[in-house]
Amino acid sequence: MEHTRFMNAPQVTTDNNSAETPGTDALYDFVVVSNRLPVDRVVAPDGTESWKQSPGGLVTALEPIMRSNDGAWVGWGGQPDLAIDPFDNDGIHIVPVPLSEDDIEKYYEGFSNDTLWPLYHDVIAPPTYHREWWESYVAVNQRFADAAAAVSAEGAVVWVQDYQLQLVPKMLRDKRPDLTIGFFNHIPFPPYGIYSQLPWRAAIIEGLLGADVIGFQRVADASNFARAVRRLTTSSTKTTTIEVATPGQPPRRVIAKAFPISIDSRSFEELARQPHIQARAKEIREGLGNPKTIMLGVDRLDYTKGIGHRLKAFGELLADGRIEVEDVTLVQVASPSRERVQAYMDLRDEIELTVGRINGDFATMSHTAISYHHHGYPREEMAALYLAADIMLVTALRDGMNLVAKEYVAARFDDDGILVLSEFAGASDELKRALRINPHDIDGLKETILQAISMSKRDRSARMRSMRKRVLEYDVARWSTSFLTTLASVHDHRESVQAATPAADPLDELEWTVERAPRGTGL
Structure with a gap:
């Protein structure tokens, strides 16, 4: 199977590999996973329901790719206890993940927005640490990972978005090692002195390292992440490359670098x-x-x-x-x-x-x-x-x-x-x-x-x-293309990179960050 075909408008495949109108049993070569779906539910005064596209740069950036590649988008519908079957919306297959009031209180308002958000923003406000919030975060991340795995074709590309879902990459890799997985963090990643306050700091790092490419907004964020990797794991880092040790297998290569997001x-x-x-x-x-x-x-x-x-x-x-x-x-x-x-x-x-x-x-x-x-x-x-x-x-x-x-x-x-x-x-x-x-x-x-x-x-x-x-x-289309090109290259070069580290890294040619990591950052 051609793993980079998501860049070239593939056919949707099913278990018998025949082209088919997307449905609940269809599998997809390009899957986006985010906390929210790219559509909002609208209820008219007469009670009829419809869905409209959400505003925002992420939807704008990925919409053409999703449509040309029959992609699927996994996310929450934005309302508690909203149980909806998967459906197609304007060329994108929508896979809702339901959240209960308890999930919203503990996973979303609690751990995501009252623990991670202030911690990742330099503790401008004090973070709150509750074990039950963390347990909910783990459970909900597993639910998102299971939903993504269920709709991903063999060798599919899965792109996970943002700090609410940092455990999903490893959960996906454990469940579906055939997938090529990307993760993009839309908020800062804090210096280790701040990040180290998090009781579950190692689990978050391990969760992120399940991805093949981890994207950050700034070079400094990627540097902060690399330092946390060195402090909390046995993985080695060199420039933008992390060698993740896997028992019984050659080290797996992960790219962690800056891809500054933009607008249309x-x-x-x-x-x-x-x-x-x-x-x-x-x-x-x-x-x-x-x-x-x-x-x-x-x-x-x-x-x-x-x-x-x-x-x-x-x-x-x-x-x-x-x-x-x-x-x-x-x-x-x-x-x-x-x-x-x-x-x-x-x-x-x-x-x-x-x-x-x-x-x-x-x-x-x-x-x-x-x-x-x-x-x-x-x-x-x-x-x-x-x-x-x-x-x-x-x-x-x-x-x-x-x-x-x-x-x-x-x-x-x-x-x-x-x-x-x-x-x-x-x-x-x-x-x-x-x-x-x-x-x-x-x-x-x-x-x-x-x-x-x-x-x-x-x-x-x-x-x-x-x-x-x-x-x-440097618009949003260039941002998404740069990330996905790097993700495809990581897969294409995986075997050769594991066999030997080349003197000149071909992935470096893809870098378009604002500035190279300065000397002494530890990246």
């Missing part, structure tokens, strides 16, 4: 060029009182995003008299996030109190200091907001990538606008012409905001042109 930048630019989007951007400015400068923040309401830091800097600039409310307005979009988790409830209260205080102190009858919105917007409205904003503020305290920064750049076909970007966001590795800041340095953030406000049109255009070139060239 061309479609975002095309959207921003639409006349009605540009008209809407003008309406937004007029609705805000036509200030000289509009600053924009777009985030999930999450403690990793540094929303409070940017509000503090903005409030101090107003209090110092260095900017005037008639001249500068901050628009803050904070979409709801994990609203049943106490830390997020507390954060919302804190942010909204701060917004109210600043508006109470500085707003006039005709101008509001902060226009605050606790809900999400469709892509069309976001494109208009990006065009309306003179300055984009990305003040994340820790972020795997931050695709909002790339969306802002892609939307600015006019080569205008200024991106103020946290050095702790993965996007800062690529968008080097942004005004980079340390969000913990409030005085430095204030000075950078003032620099952005006073920047000349010539300087703004030069910076934006450079960033746009990067975002348009």
Whole structure:
């Protein structure tokens, strides 16, 4: 069987190897496994049910590959106790994995989002460790692995996504050693001094090492992972290669490296060029009182995003008299996030109190200091907001990538606008012409905001042109192609690599990361 055929539109096969319309007994050569399905369930007022495609870069990146290769997508339907049979949706076979209320509480809200999320984001908030959460995480990961194994053809490629499913690669390899397995971590991987706090640290590393290729957002994340491998296992690491010892067999080669994710930048630019989007951007400015400068923040309401830091800097600039409310307005979009988790409830209260205080102190009858919105917007409205904003503020305290920064750049076909970007966001590795800041340095953030406000049109255009070139060239399609090409190459070279390590690694030619691992990182 040709293991790389998922790149070349294979036929769906069944147990008797005949082509067939996908069904519950069909097997697939390309399978994606993620916590959520790429579709959302919609119930109409009359009670009829339907499914619509979820927004997001991952779905956009993989949708063409899934359709051309009759792929299957394994994931949760987004609602508790939702038992649905597998079905086809617009060329993709959907395999729902049901989660109970207890699963959601312990596996998802508990271990994934109250243990792993804060731990992997440099313990900005303290992680919580509960053994029953871990037990649920193991059980649910096994359920996802079993579902993926059941729909994967012999020698299929399975691509597992993100921190909720870190045990799935090893579970799949134990159950189906014929599979070629990839894993991509969409969030940071922490330094070992932080990661070592996790009671189940070795089990997570072993789970990830079940994959053939492990992708990270930044070179530093891959370096952190390699150090954890050296500390917690007997496997050896060299540059991006990990030799995983297997009893009675030659070492198995695993590639762990950076594949910085991106967006569908061309479609975002095309959207921003639409006349009605540009008209809407003008309406937004007029609705805000036509200030000289509009600053924009777009985030999930999450403690990793540094929303409070940017509000503090903005409030101090107003209090110092260095900017005037008639001249500068901050628009803050904070979409709801994990609203049943106490830390997020507390954060919302804190942010909204701060917004109210600043508006109470500085707003006039005709101008509001902060226009605050606790809900999400469709892509069309976001494109208009990006065009309306003179300055984009990305003040994340820790972020795997931050695709909002790339969306802002892609939307600015006019080569205008200024991106103020946290050095702790993965996007800062690529968008080097942004005004980079340390969000913990409030005085430095204030000075950078003032620099952005006073920047000349010539300087703004030069910076934006450079960033746009990067975002348009390294789009989400290039990200997925790079990862899958590396995954195919690992399989194709597996036997020869196990026999002898070549002087020049052919896989190195596939690397397109922003920068090579610096000396002394230990990668």
